[in-house]
Amino acid sequence: MLCQACGKNDATVEFTEIVNDEVKQLHLCDACAKKKGIEMEQHFSIADFLAGLSEPGTGVMKCDKCGMTFDEFQKIGRFGCADCYLAFRENLRPLLKRIHGSTKHTGKSAKGRGADGPDKRAEISVLKQRLQLAVDSEEFEEAAKLRDRIRDLENKPGEKK
Numbered sequence: 019m020l021c022q023a024c025g026k027n028d029a030t031v032e033f034t035e036i037v038n039d040e041v042k043q044l045h046l047c048d049a050c051a052k053k054k055g056i057e058m059e060q061h062f063s064i065a066d067f068l069a070g071l072s073e074p075g076t077g078v079m080k081c082d083k084c085g086m087t088f089d090e091f092q093k094i095g096r097f098g099c100a101d102c103y104l105a106f107r108e109n110l111r112p113l114l115k116r117i118h119g120s121t122k123h124t125g126k127s128a129k130g131r132g133a134d135g136p137d138k139r140a141e142i143s144v145l146k147q148r149l150q151l152a153v154d155s156e157e158f159e160e161a162a163k164l165r166d167r168i169r170d171l172e173n174k175p176g177e178k179k
Contacts, residue, residue, distance in 0.1 A: 023050035031056065034153065036165065041158050081105040142171050 019029045027047035035042045079088040084098035152161035
C-alpha cells in the first residue's frame with residue numbers, strides 16, 4: 019500500500035485517530051509520519067508484558083478443564099476458562115504482586131478524595147493506561163468509552179459517575 023499523504027513511498031505506519039467518535043485511519047510512509055509529528059514507538063502486547071513478568075519454566079502447568087498451558091497463557095495474554103485462575107494461581111501470585119503491589123484487592127478508600135484528590139488522579143492515570151492498551155489492540159469502542167470517562171473525570175471536579 020502506498021502512503022496516503024505523498025502517494026510515492028510504501029506505507030509503513032498505520033495511524034488511527036478517534037475524533038468525536040469517528041475513527042480515521044491513515045497509512046503513511048516514515049517521512050510523512052515524521053512530518054505530521056507522529057512519533058513511532060515500539061509497542062508490545064499485554065501478552066508480551068505478562069510473559070516478561072512471569073516466572074520462567076512454568077509451561078508444564080495445565081488447566082484440567084480447558085487444557086490451556088501456562089505457556090499458552092503467556093503467549094496470548096488470556097485464559098481459556100475461569101478455572102485457569104485456580105490452575106495457575108501459584109504462578110499468578112508473584113505476577114499480580116509485581117503488577118499491582120499486592121495479591122489481594124482492598125478497594126478504594128474515601129480518604130483523600132477531593133476535587134483533584136489522589137484517588138481521582140490515580141483513576142485517570144489507570145484509565146489512560148487502559149485507553150492506550152485498547153488503542154494498541156484496536157478495540158476502538160472500548161477506547162472511546164475510556165476516553166469519554168477520562169474527559170468526564172477531568173472536566174467535572176469532585177463529581178463521580
